Amino acid sequence: MVSNDESPIIRIENVSYAYGDKWALRNVSLDVQRNAITVFLGPASGGKTTLLRLINRLNDLVDGTRMMGRILFNGQDIYAPGVDVPTLRRRIGMVFALPLPLPGTIRENITYGPRLAGIKDKTRLAELTERSLRQAALWDEVKDRLDAPASSLSGGQQQRLCIARSLALEPEVLLLDEPTSGLDPISTAKVEHSLFELKSQYTIIIVPHSIQQAARVADYAAFFLMGELIEYRVGTELFTAPRDRRTEDYVTGRFG
Amino acid sequence: MNRYQVQRLGFVLLTLIALVVVVPIVLVVGVIVARGLKAINIEFLIAMPRDGMRAGGIFPAIVGTLLLTLGTALAAIPIGVGGAIYLAEYARDTWLTRAIRLAILNLAGIPSVVYGLFGLGLFVLFLRLGTSILAGSLTLAVMTLPIIISTAEEALRAVPSEFRLVSASLGGTRWQGIRHIVFPQALPGIITGVLLGLLRAAGETAPILFTVAAFFLPHLPRSLFDQTMALPYHLYVISTQVPGMPHEIQYGTALVLLMLVLSINIVATSIRSYFRRRRQW
Numbered sequence: 001m002v003s004n005d006e007s008p009i010i011r012i013e014n015v016s017y018a019y020g021d022k023w024a025l026r027n028v029s030l031d032v033q034r035n036a037i038t039v040f041l042g043p044a045s046g047g048k049t050t051l052l053r054l055i056n057r058l059n060d061l062v063d064g065t066r067m068m069g070r071i072l073f074n075g076q077d078i079y080a081p082g083v084d085v086p087t088l089r090r091r092i093g094m095v096f097a098l099p100l101p102l103p104g105t106i107r108e109n110i111t112y113g114p115r116l117a118g119i120k121d122k123t124r125l126a127e128l129t130e131r132s133l134r135q136a137a138l139w140d141e142v143k144d145r146l147d148a149p150a151s152s153l154s155g156g157q158q159q160r161l162c163i164a165r166s167l168a169l170e171p172e173v174l175l176l177d178e179p180t181s182g183l184d185p186i187s188t189a190k191v192e193h194s195l196f197e198l199k200s201q202y203t204i205i206i207v208p209h210s211i212q213q214a215a216r217v218a219d220y221a222a223f224f225l226m227g228e229l230i231e232y233r234v235g236t237e238l239f240t241a242p243r244d245r246r247t248e249d250y251v252t253g254r255f256g
Numbered sequence: 257m258n259r260y261q262v263q264r265l266g267f268v269l270l271t272l273i274a275l276v277v278v279v280p281i282v283l284v285v286g287v288i289v290a291r292g293l294k295a296i297n298i299e300f301l302i303a304m305p306r307d308g309m310r311a312g313g314i315f316p317a318i319v320g321t322l323l324l325t326l327g328t329a330l331a332a333i334p335i336g337v338g339g340a341i342y343l344a345e346y347a348r349d350t351w352l353t354r355a356i357r358l359a360i361l362n363l364a365g366i367p368s369v370v371y372g373l374f375g376l377g378l379f380v381l382f383l384r385l386g387t388s389i390l391a392g393s394l395t396l397a398v399m400t401l402p403i404i405i406s407t408a409e410e411a412l413r414a415v416p417s418e419f420r421l422v423s424a425s426l427g428g429t430r431w432q433g434i435r436h437i438v439f440p441q442a443l444p445g446i447i448t449g450v451l452l453g454l455l456r457a458a459g460e461t462a463p464i465l466f467t468v469a470a471f472f473l474p475h476l477p478r479s480l481f482d483q484t485m486a487l488p489y490h491l492y493v494i495s496t497q498v499p500g501m502p503h504e505i506q507y508g509t510a511l512v513l514l515m516l517v518l519s520i521n522i523v524a525t526s527i528r529s530y531f532r533r534r535r536q537w
Contacts, residue, residue: 023456058425090427098419112436113426127262169427 015069093166099151099158158188295508327393336404368391392468407449444531451524
C-alpha cells in the first residue's frame with residue numbers, strides 16, 4: 001500500500017484493551033503523524049505504556065488479555081492474521097524505561113537485531129553500528145571500546161545504547177517509554193537532543209517522564225486519564241490552551 | 257536472662273546444630289580415606305579383579321560406572337533440557353502443564369529401587385534390551401530426569417524476563433531470544449543441575465541392580481548390549497556377598513567411588529561460582 005506523507009503512519013481505531021477484567025484502555029482513537037514527535041502523557045496507569053506496547057505487539061507476550069478495535073500501520077491492520085510480528089517489530093522499534101542492555105559487548109548489543117534479521121556482512125554491521133551510535137549521540141564516547149561489556153557503561157550511556165540498538169534496525173517508528181526516567185539532567189538533555197535530530201527520519205512516539213519534558217519535545221500531544229484519551233492536539237496548543245478541564249488541571253500541575 | 261543472653265544462647269545452639277550436619281560428612285570421608293588409601297595404587301585402578309575379587313583391581317567397575325554415567329548423560333540431557341525449555345519458555349498454565357509438573361514432582365520422590373524394577377520391566381524385558389549398558393543407562397536417565405528438568409527450569413526462569421522482551425522488541429522470534437540470550441545466560445545453572453543429576457546416577461545401586469550390573473565380569477564390555485560391573489554395585493557385592501574379603505579393597509572401592517562423585521561435584525560448584533562472578537545482571 002502506497003502512502004503519501006500526509007497520511008498518518010499509525011492509526012489507532014477504537015482500541016479497548018483489558019488485562020483480565022481490568023480495562024487499561026477504553027475506546028481510544030488517534031492518528032500519529034509521520035516525522036514528528038508525538039507525546040502520550042498523563043498520570044500513572046492511564047494506559048500510555050499499554051498503548052505503546054500494542055503498537056509493536058509487544059503485549060503479545062502477556063497472557064490473559066483482551067483487545068478490541070484496530071491498529072493500522074501504513075494502512076494495514078497489524079493484528080490481522082498472517083502479519084509477521086518480528087518484521088513488524090523491526091519496523092517499529094521500542095526503547096524501555098530502564099536501560100536494559102543485553103549481556104555482551106556494546107557492539108553485540110547494536111548488532112543483535114540486524115544479525116537476527118539475517119545481516120551477516122561485517123562491513124555492513126560495522127556501518128550500522130557507527131551510524132546508529134552517532135544518531136544516539138554515543139559514538140564519540142564509545143568508539144574506542146566497542147568490545148567492552150555494555151554493562152560497563154553509565155546509566156545514561158546505556159540508555160543511549162538502547163536507542164542506538166533500536167535505530168540499528170532502521171525502523172520507521174521509534175517508541176520510547178519514559179526513556180529518561182532513570183537518567184540525570186545532562187544525559188536527559190543528550191537523549192532529548194538526539195530525538196530532535198532523529199525526527200526528520202523517524203516517527204517518534206514518546207511517553208515522557210515529566211510534563212516539562214513533554215512540553216519540550218512534543219509536536220503532538222495526547223493526554224490519557226484512566227485508560228481514556230481525553231485530548232489530542234498539536235503540542236503547543238495542548239500545553240498553552242487545553243480545551244478539557246482535566247487536561248488543564250494536569251498540565252498546570254494541579255494533579256499528577 | 258535478659259534478651260542479649262537469650263540471643264547469645266540462640267547463636268550457640270544454632271552453631272551446634274550446624275556443626276552436627278558437618279560431623280557425619282567429615283567422619284564418613286575421613287574413615288574412608290584413612291582406611292581406603294592403602295588399597296589405592298595403579299594396579300588397583302587399572303587391573304582386573306582376581307581371586308574371586310579378593311585381589312587385583314577394580315578397573316571394569318570404574319569403566320562401567322563411567323560408561324553408565326555417559327550413557328545417562330546422553331539420554332537425559334536432551335530430554336531434560338528440552339523439557340525444561342518447554343516448561344519455562346513455552347508452556348502456558350493448562351491442565352497439561354500442571355500434570356507434567358505433578359509428574360516431575362512425583363518422579364523425584366520415587367525410591368530408586370522402584371526405578372530399577374521399572375527399568376527391568378520396560379527396557380530389559382518389554383523392549384528386549386536385555387540386562388545391558390543401554391537398559392541401565394536409560395533407567396538411570398529416567399531417574400535423573402526430574403533433577404535435570406527442575407534445576408534447568410529454575411535456571412531458565414532466573415534469567416530476567418526483560419531480556420526476552422528486549423529480544424522480541426528487536427525483531428527476535430521467541431526461539432531466537434531463547435537461543436541467543438536466555439539459554440546462554442541459564443547455561444551455568446543448567447550445567448550444574450545436569451552434573452548434580454549425573455552425580456546421583458553415578459552413585460546409585462538399586463536402578464542398575466536388575467538392568468545392567470554384573471556380579472563379576474573380568475573383562476570390559478564390548479558393546480552397549482553387554483552387562484558391566486559398576487562401582488556402587490561392586491561395593492555392595494564385596495561388602496556383603498563375598499566371604500573373606502580384605503577390608504582395604506572394600507574401603508578402596510568406596511574411596512574411588514567417593515572421589516569420582518566428589519570431583520563431579522567440585523566441577524559443578526566451580527562452574528557455578530565462575531559464571532556467577534561474570535554475570536552481568
